[in-house]
Amino acid sequence: MSSQKKIKKIEDIWIVTRExxxxxxxxxxxxxxxxxxxxxxxxxxxxxxxxxxxxISPAARGFKPAESLQVDMHYVGVERREDVRIWAKEKKEGKRTLTIYLVDADRFREKRAVYTYTAEDEEEDPHHQRGSGHYDYFAMNVLLQKAALNFMLFKGKRPDIVHCHDGHAALLPVMARERDGFRQFFRKTGFVVTIHNAGLGYHQEVDDLPYAKAITGLPSRIIGKNLLGGRFDPFLASAPYVVMNTVSENYARELRESDDDVMTGWLGHILANRGVMLQGVTNGINPDDFNPQNAERLGIAAPFSPVEKKLGGKAVCRRDIVAMLEKKDLGKVLVSGSLQPLYGQPLFTFIGRLTEQKGVDNLVGALETLLPLDDGFQVLVLGTGVKELEDDLRNLAENKKYAGRVCVLFGYDELLANKVYAAGDFFLIPSRYEPCGLTDYIAQLFGNLPVAHHVGGLVKVQDDKTGFVYHEHTAAALMAAMQRAMKTFRERPGKIADMQQDSVKVIQNVYTWDKIVLRYMQLYQDALALCRN
Known part of the structure; x- marks a missing residue:
């Protein structure tokens, strides 16, 4: 729909999310x-x-109690309800208001992490293994969505748009359209579902179909015709009622048109066969959130400016983190290996989950080959993930042949991540698939040039202009891209400074949220048109 055909002024938007x-x-x-x-x-x-x-401590965060209600959460053959309390916090933005609501319920309050069990959970119950998903994940999602619908209904003011994020909230539009208690109230509300990750394991699907019917209250026909691999799939169920998008144009294209869709269980192809147009809107970023000139706020050792080519502070940041690593005292983050103060050498960095989806198997393979071939670079990794990949990286970091060249930080801390971004020269993103990618933006804003697999949303990295890209998902291709980056670093330092500057300028000109939000406003208009039809 063109911008000239807007239906109405959008005044009230709700966002439903787990994060x-x-x-x-x-x-x-x-x-x-x-x-x-x-x-x-x-x-x-x-x-x-x-x-x-x-x-989350609501009172300490400035939230106040707003309402109490009960939500139907039936099991098969058992009618039951769960008590919910809503907490609210308002922030005025000119004439508009941003209100955050927290859904307080036993099911949420007992969770120490958003999606998975923690080490403390495992100590209390060995069945709740660290890193495994919550056993009641589907009920958590349903409770959030039903609480949102009931609270909107209670407030009595119909939202123009409800924007649902990922499979965790994708059933909300289905319940709004199909359940008698909601259908009339939400008849003029438009719904958007954003797929942040369509990979298998991220759909929030469920294989107990009678349970799915009982707890959602959806008709059997909805459950039965929206199965993927025999499991009830929220994305498939929501598709007829919503405008659906992924978080980059290229990821949407890959799901619709390429064999890479096999990694989703062919979700994109099934949607296409049903006549659903899966759209793509590349995520934006607020550059000021990661402006290294704001050193104190970001927790980095010194300010610097890639866009102005004032990079003296970046060298200070590298010296700072090397000194930190020498002490090996980073709280809950465990340090394996070390970095020598070799400041003339390029520093490759990685921040993220240590999984095959993030390409860490290829990262290990590339380093195993490249470290013996070239002794003029260092590597710093921050993250947690699959035990086998953690062990592989630990072995490299503790190998005496590479002493002082490889350091792996197991865990995560936001201020520590900022220090890693600020210290690095190159940022490795070897993902097998990547719906959008935000780390490439953040790295670029810190003058840390991406070395990225040319896939999904990472196609926004421009080879030899804002980073270094490679096309084959192999360790050899990653290694070759790293070698190109090092050759440029050693032989053309002025080129590196130009690329650091260009990276920030591209973000400022193309990828700020103030620009990207216009795409979402258009999706919202499309959603209103869909609900009228």
Whole structure:
């Protein structure tokens, strides 16, 4: 739909999510939801609804009790309800209001992390293994969505748009359209579902179909015709009722048109066969959030400016983190290996989950070959993940042949991540698939040039201009890209400075949320048109 055919002024937008930066997060969804909300509130009133996990103290965060209600959460043959309390916090933005709502319930309060069990959980119950998903994940999702619908209904003011993030919230539009208690109230509300990750294991699907029917209250026909691999799939179920998008144009194309869709269980192809147009909107970023000139706020040792080519502070940041690593005292983050003060050598960095999806198997393979061939670079990794890959990286870091060249930090801390971004020359993103990628933006803003697999949303990295890209998902291709980066670093330092500058300028000109939000406003208009039809 063209911008000239707008249906109405959008005044009230609700966002339903499991993550929101500053309150609860496990990945890039938290950043997108916060930054999108902060951009949308310049155009409409915005409400965000997420669970109140056990690690959130609402009163200490400035939230106040707003309402109490009961939510139907039936099991097969058992009618039951769960008590819910809503906490609210308002922030005025000119004439508009951004309101954050927390859904307080026993099911959420007992969770120490957003999606998975922690080491403390495992100590209390060996069945709750660290890193494994919550056993009641589907019930958590349903409770959040039903609480959101019931609370909107209670408030009595129909939202123009409800924006649902990932499979965790994708059933909300289905319940709004199909359940008698909601259908009339939400008949003029438009719904958008954003798929942040369509990979298998991220759909929030469930294989107990009678349970799915009982707890959602959806008709059997909805459950039965929306199965993927025999499991009830929220994305498939929501598709007829929503405008659906992924977080980059290229990832949407890959799902619709390429064999890479096999990694989703062919979700994209099934949607296409059903006539669903899966759209793509590349995520944005707020550059000021990661401006290294704001050194104190970001927790880095000195300010610097890639866009102005004032990089003296970046060298200070590298010396600072090398000194930190020497002490090996980073709290809950465990240090393996070390970095010598070899400041003339390029420093490759990696921040993320240590999984095959993030390409860490290829990273290990590339380093195993490249470290013996070239003794003029260093590597710094921050993250946690699959035990086997953690062990592989630990073996490299503790190999005496590479002493002082490889350091792996097991864990995560936001300020520590900023220090890694600020210290690095090159940022490795060898992902097998990547719906959008935010780490490439952040690295570029810190003058840390991406070395990225040319896939999904990472195609926004421009080879030899804003980073170094490679096309084959192999360790050899990654290694070759690293060698190109090092050759440029050693032989053309002025070129590196130009690329660092260009990277920031491209973000400022193309990828700020103030620009990207216009795409979402158009999706919202499309959603209103869909609900009228």
């Amino acid at each position: 929101f930066d500053g309150l609860a997060g496990a990945g890039g969804v938290k950043d997108v939801c916060r930054q999108l909300a902060e951009s949308l509130v310049k155009r409409a009133n915005v409400a965000v609804m997420l669970p109140m996990y056990g690690f």
